[in-house]
Amino acid sequence: MTNGWNDNLPIYLQVKERVVGMMLDGILKAGDALPSVRQVAAEYQLNPITVSRAYQELVDDNLVEKRRGIGMYVTEGASEKLLASERERFVRDEWPAMVERIRRLGLDLDVLLRAAQPGSAA
Structure with a gap:
């Protein structure tokens, strides 16, 4: 993920779109772990709640699944x-x-x- 946020779109949606782009580009494949919320928040100087909201939207869209205690993973398909x-x-x-x-x-x-x-x- 590169930096450079668009002021016209909420940051959490931009984080979500970047993850979606990585999936479409084949960078993230089924079964791959997403970077941790803390890691993304620290790297891009974001509030962890912002990153969590983006990840939750991916879960809601059934693109990512939470595995309690170990992280978020790209779902099959x-x-x-x-x-x-x-x-x-x-x-x-x-x-x-x-x-x-x-x-x-x-x-x-x-x-x-x-x-x-x-x-x-x-």
Whole structure:
């Protein structure tokens, strides 16, 4: 997790999103332990309650499980569940605005696909 907090979003949600990002990127896999609340709080100079709230949201979303006395662990299937929900959110919330922008700019699919190729200049 890198530092640099966004003032427009509560810190606990940003901590949660960073953990979600680590799951989606494969950094945290099913069965992996999350860093301890104390460790994260100390490293990022956060209140432990803030980190605990982020972790509790992950538990509430069934992405992480508490193992009493030993910590928090990524649940089986968490990455797949996250990927499915993020894809759905993208298609519902972000894609329509992109399609509108593409239409306004008069871009076509061939131009966009060529621009997406590694090493190509847009």
